[in-house]
Amino acid sequence: MRKVYLDYAATSPVDEEVLNEMMKFFNIDFGNPSSLHLWGQKALIGLDSARIKFKELLNAKELKEIIFTSSATESNNFIIKGLVFVWLFKKRKKPHIISTTIEHESIEQTLEELKNLDLIELDLVSPNKDGFIDPKNIENYIKENTLLVSVIYVQNVIGTIQPIKEIAQRLKEINKERKEKGLNEIYFHTDAAQAGLTENLNIQELGVDFLTLSSHKIYGPKGAALVYKRADIEILPLLSGPGQEFGLRSSTENVPAIYGFAKAFEKFYPKRKENNSYLFELKNYFLNEIKKIYPKVQVNGALENSCPKILNLYFPDYLSQEILIKLDLEGIGVSISSACSVRASKPDKIILALGHSQERAQKSIRFSFGLKTTFEELSYVIETLKKIIS
Numbered sequence: 001m002r003k004v005y006l007d008y009a010a011t012s013p014v015d016e017e018v019l020n021e022m023m024k025f026f027n028i029d030f031g032n033p034s035s036l037h038l039w040g041q042k043a044l045i046g047l048d049s050a051r052i053k054f055k056e057l058l059n060a061k062e063l064k065e066i067i068f069t070s071s072a073t074e075s076n077n078f079i080i081k082g083l084v085f086v087w088l089f090k091k092r093k094k095p096h097i098i099s100t101t102i103e104h105e106s107i108e109q110t111l112e113e114l115k116n117l118d119l120i121e122l123d124l125v126s127p128n129k130d131g132f133i134d135p136k137n138i139e140n141y142i143k144e145n146t147l148l149v150s151v152i153y154v155q156n157v158i159g160t161i162q163p164i165k166e167i168a169q170r171l172k173e174i175n176k177e178r179k180e181k182g183l184n185e186i187y188f189h190t191d192a193a194q195a196g197l198t199e200n201l202n203i204q205e206l207g208v209d210f211l212t213l214s215s216h217k218i219y220g221p222k223g224a225a226l227v228y229k230r231a232d233i234e235i236l237p238l239l240s241g242p243g244q245e246f247g248l249r250s251s252t253e254n255v256p257a258i259y260g261f262a263k264a265f266e267k268f269y270p271k272r273k274e275n276n277s278y279l280f281e282l283k284n285y286f287l288n289e290i291k292k293i294y295p296k297v298q299v300n301g302a303l304e305n306s307c308p309k310i311l312n313l314y315f316p317d318y319l320s321q322e323i324l325i326k327l328d329l330e331g332i333g334v335s336i337s338s339a340c341s342v343r344a345s346k347p348d349k350i351i352l353a354l355g356h357s358q359e360r361a362q363k364s365i366r367f368s369f370g371l372k373t374t375f376e377e378l379s380y381v382i383e384t385l386k387k388i389i390s
């Protein structure tokens with residue numbers, strides 16, 4: 001049977017070249033990078049080279065600003081909990097956090113748990129119907145004890161790109177005023193797990209204090225991710241122990257995965273402009289062809305300012321589960337929502353967060369494209385969809 005994978009936002013295959021390059025760290029240069037002998041040194045060279053690459057490509061100022069973790073979920077937990085713990089320890093009263101209603105569960109649940117434990121005050125900003133957060137709405141929630149603002153960069157279910165630079169700029173101005181009043185600086189974090197290959201991740205241009213990036217969404221292996229942390233900000237580790245990663249993430253580093261992560265980023269990130277135009281062509285073609293066979297289809301979230309790899313469509317006459325299963329039987333892999341919430345089989349909360357109905361949330365499907373996706377594959381998917389909906 002033919003197979004077409006259209007779920008690149010859930011995960012991507014490891015690039016062949018990347019896979020070949022990382023292999024030696026499994027069985028040849030397999031040492032523990034903290035060991036002093038030759039094997040350890042070889043592994044350390046691999047680890048250091050990955051850190052240097054990320055420092056350069058993300059335009060970080062110092063190597064210690066790049067902290068490797070095991071996943072974007074871990075990175076997000078570390079940033080939020082690490083900052084909250086420092087605050088609680090120093091101030092002995094609750095900090096306030098501002099985030100949005102369109103975050104990935106790894107942010108949403110972390111914040112919810114801290115709130116339920118009565119450790120933080122929390123405000124969540126809603127997007128407009130097109131799926132964008134207005135920086136002014138964030139500003140409206142700022143309080144004296146605001147510690148952190150966390151906003152997703154590319155929304156993982158609908159693909160809208162949030163105005164990260166604008167929010168950072170506004171927070172810089174607000175922080176200047178706060179400093180004069182003797183108030184704490186508000187930190188800004190963006191979860192860029194879905195932005196890894198398509199958006200500008202230049203830290204100095206973006207103006208963020210923290211950023212999350214993941215390997216398996218960008219043709220690297222699973223098991224590696226990173227946190228960019230501005231050098232002078234104090235944070236407590238989630239994992240304590242011998243003190244790897246500048247004392248901020250104990251545990252032996254997953255050198256093969258981290259090395260592969262860096263190789264994938266080095267290979268694809270600098271080519272994002274040309275890759276984006278290819279992905280945009282795929283997305284536009286797919287949407288136009290679907291409109292021909294099913295004119296009632298509607299896009300969830302705006303098309304402008306959206307990431308080229310994600311397209312979320314509403315099929316008013318069909319339950320998404322039904323289409324998904326039929327596509328799967330024909331060898332086509334797509335998602336209803338974020339991979340993490342699919343098994344819960346709930347209507348997608350992101351579609352609801354846009355202000356749409358339960359019904360629309362249950363009739364929406366996410367298609368996500370990759371660099372290996374071809375027009376020919378897409379026309380096979382269109383032909384199959386035609387059969388399903390006729």
Ligand SMILES: Cc1ncc(COP(=O)(O)O)c(C=O)c1O
Pocket residue numbers: 009010071072073074104106152154155156191192193194214216338339
């Ligand atoms: C925006 C975003 N953040 C975080 C994650 C979590 O990634 P992981 O499950 O690899 O930890 C995902 C995964 O889909 C994501 O899309």
